[in-house]
């Protein structure tokens with residue numbers, strides 16, 4: 279028997295007991311019934327349902343507020359009350375927006391249907407090390423193989439710069455100089471990316487790569503994520519400067535990164551020694567650092583990383599082709615003339 283899906287429903291806002299159900303329209307075009315009524319296919323509280331165009335569909339009340347339990351309760355179509363909806367159907371392929379049906383006219387509460395329990399704090403492992411130490415490579419393999427989500431602070435900043443918003447010029451200036459971007463920008467981007475993943479029902483295990491880069495970064499993180507939250511584990515990739523230099527020059531051939539050159543690397547390395555090492559020491563004093571000798575061969579480094587992440591990893595899949603390429607076990611496929 280397949281494991282039932284568990285959905286977690288978060289309810290906030292007002293309009294309480296009038297709500298009587300959740301409906302998510304399917305991507306299918308509307309269909310005509312035998313009697314000629316046009317209906318839209320969708321999911322009613324997780325079950326396949328029809329939403330009649332004439333609005334005459336009859337539905338059982340499905341969401342109610344329990345005064346005795348002081349909590350929202352979901353009623354499945356079979357009438358059972360439950361905090362989570364369970365069924366063995368695949369989840370609707372339109373996660374996110376659910377229409378809220380209600381009998382009254384009070385404003386509807388905001389409803390999110392999630393695949394993981396939103397009350398669980400995200401489990402974060404920070405990944406730090408010098409520029410080119412191999413953090414991004416190993417985080418991507420961990421994402422492919424072990425079910426982790428990878429958030430690279432540098433990638434988020436580069437994406438924000440590319441999007442051309444209000445902070446784009448400032449981000450460019452800092453990256454160019456190998457300096458650390460003001461933490462409010464970086465931590466805001468990390469939080470936003472994390473929330474988007476959690477809201478889409480993603481696993482709560484996050485590798486935060488290239489952050490915190492300074493003591494100021496760390497206090498900025500605690501301001502946003504709460505000073506009382508558990509101090510995350512840190513994987514620290516140790517690698518000597520000559521090896522970093524070789525790797526960055528190798529990556530410069532394909533990365534298109536404006537800071538992949540010897541001059542920028544040296545600036546980044548100074549920032550790393552002066553500003554990042556002190557934060558590594560703070561974590562070390564807390565007994566939170568796992569050292570990874572990343573000057574070693576990729577497969578050896580992967581074995582160390584995999585072992586370090588084992589206590590929280592949710593899966594352990596055979597290596598994908600992409601992971602084998604990342605680990606240097608097979609050549610990258612040749613690109614065609616369109617760059618694919």
Ligand SMILES: Nc1ncnc2c1ncn2[C@@H]1O[C@H](COP(=O)(O)OP(=O)(O)OP(=O)(O)O)[C@@H](O)[C@H]1O
Pocket residue numbers: 407408409410411412413414415416432488525526528529572573574575576577579
């Ligand atoms: N163990 C390794 N041995 C040899 N080359 C490696 C190893 N790990 C990664 N590389 C290569 O070194 C380069 C830099 O790796 P990667 O991009 O993962 O570093 P990074 O730590 O994320 O860098 P940055 O902080 O600058 O973003 C890449 O070309 C990658 O393929």
Ligand SMILES: O=c1ccn([C@@H]2O[C@H](COP(=O)(O)O)[C@@H](O)[C@H]2O)c(=O)[nH]1
Pocket residue numbers: 409410431432433435452453454455456457458459460464487488489490491537546
């Ligand atoms: O938390 C962060 C992460 C990155 N930066 C800036 O981006 C570049 C590149 O970062 P990579 O981790 O090498 O991708 C870095 O030199 C900083 O200028 C940052 O400010 N804060």
